[in-house]
Amino acid sequence: MNVVFLGAPGAGKGTQALRVAQKLNLAHIATGDLFREALAKGTEQGKKAKPFIESGKLVPDEITIQMVLDRISAGDCKGGVIFDGFPRNLNQAEALDKALVKQQKTIDWVVYIKVSEKVLIDRLSGRWICRKCQAPYHNLFSPPKVAGKCDRCGGELYQRADDTPETVKKRLVVFESETAPLVHYYTKNGKLLEVEGEGTEDAVEGRIIDTLRKAAAKLQKK
Numbered sequence: 001m002n003v004v005f006l007g008a009p010g011a012g013k014g015t016q017a018l019r020v021a022q023k024l025n026l027a028h029i030a031t032g033d034l035f036r037e038a039l040a041k042g043t044e045q046g047k048k049a050k051p052f053i054e055s056g057k058l059v060p061d062e063i064t065i066q067m068v069l070d071r072i073s074a075g076d077c078k079g080g081v082i083f084d085g086f087p088r089n090l091n092q093a094e095a096l097d098k099a100l101v102k103q104q105k106t107i108d109w110v111v112y113i114k115v116s117e118k119v120l121i122d123r124l125s126g127r128w129i130c131r132k133c134q135a136p137y138h139n140l141f142s143p144p145k146v147a148g149k150c151d152r153c154g155g156e157l158y159q160r161a162d163d164t165p166e167t168v169k170k171r172l173v174v175f176e177s178e179t180a181p182l183v184h185y186y187t188k189n190g191k192l193l194e195v196e197g198e199g200t201e202d203a204v205e206g207r208i209i210d211t212l213r214k215a216a217a218k219l220q221k222k
Ligand SMILES: [Zn+2]
Pocket: 130, 131, 132, 133, 134, 135, 150, 151, 152, 153, 154, 155
């Protein structure tokens, strides 16, 4: 079983991809990890990607795709794979499908973790930092005892520009515009499975595994 995980920033995609991979005994392939590994090992693709990564640019699709293909030919991917953070756009999705055909493989399912915009903004824009001692807080997950004040030193809490609701909204708009064509592509192919991403990590994991099992059972009946 080869599965792609999609989800907005803050939807818990990375966490769930890792959890579900462990539960179902699938290899977890995150492009961030691939880049780090390729750089550390100095592989051919790593050398090509290096200048882009070091200058903070996006690695070109053909390099990323080759890295992914090299990775899935490894032994631990025989039982199946969860792709986390790849494909990122339609070009990558089409290239991946073509390459998989050559290896007599296919993407079986695409799990799209859906979380409302309001919840995403609450999760992503909840981070506050103490001006004096840099202690981190989060409105939802680790709020300070007194709003706006550091528990440790009484310093004033502030938000980094990246964490303000305005910036977060912009990131979500970018995600939507990049992901909409992917969602359309996989829906058309009958592979998209939408899963409700709100609630505890355990609850979401349970929903994803349920959904994948049901989808696999349906396929077997055909
Ligand atoms: Zn402090």
